[in-house]
Amino acid sequence: MKERRVGALRKLLKVSLTGLKKCVTVDFPFGPPAFVAPIFRGQPEYDEEKCMGCVACSMQCSASAIKYVDEDGKRVLTVYLSRCIYCGRCQLICPQDEAIKLSQNWNLVTDKVDSVVSTITIDLRKCENCGTYFMPDKQVGAIIDRIKEKLEDSALKEQILHDVELASHYCPDCRKKLAIKLNLHTRKYV
């Protein structure tokens, strides 16, 4: 007990004496800002290469700061930073290994509320039958990759991959309509 008290006292003395060595005040508005901790959560930013546009971040967002619009074959994901509470749930839930990541940028001061945003634009895939846009291109690729991983050395591997590749060109409605024509029904596996 006594040792701990002496240790605490020594620590206190050490901390109080550091103030004598140098000026602790940060000369901020005229000089560089203070040290930013590595765990600091700042502006969320999208990774152009990794992000596939699955909008998992938008669904998970606790302040509904992440919104998306599907228009003219593009999906635009926008993080409204004035609404964001920097909880990091988007980064945690992202299936693509941190395609959205909270950076160290803290300087987001503005005079227009909706002007501070992080955005990303992703191409959507067009249905070859009816011409509607139904899913991001990269997400289709990611799903096929995941199916490949799961299949490993299945006997039906080639057949399944062929069917998946064929079905990936059509929207869900057309897939149902063309199931017999393209022979996509899973009954043949049995």
Added chain:
Amino acid sequence: MLGWKKWARTRSPWIFHAHCGGCNGCDIEIAAALTPRYDVERIGIVLTNNPRYADIMVVTGIVPKAMVPVIKRVYNQMTDPKGVVAVGACATTGGVFLKDDDNPTYTFGGPVDKAIPVDVYVPGCPPKPEAIIVGIAQCIQKALAKD
């Protein structure tokens, strides 16, 4: 007036801190800006408890319905020229308390800009003390630097 008024007004802005139903996170960051680490008083920014002496009002929190008339009254008590800085996600847009745009929390009186005109928004939950200092500096340039 040879820029005398502008010089005097931008020299030492006095801050009135209006706490409108926040979680105290932003308020502690404002207090942190006054500590020796950031020390805003060295550049002339002083906290005052009377809106009649204040040049800039710093608002934190979601502004509940009960606080809307109060904040309007406090804003009218301030002398011209005056500026308002909204600090934190709640004050700027509503943050987590406005998850559904049409159906906010039942005490929610709208973000600050629905009640009074806001000059500068400081997003963050809570913002860093540096960001608050930058916001106040921008507010001085925007609202107070008039001749």
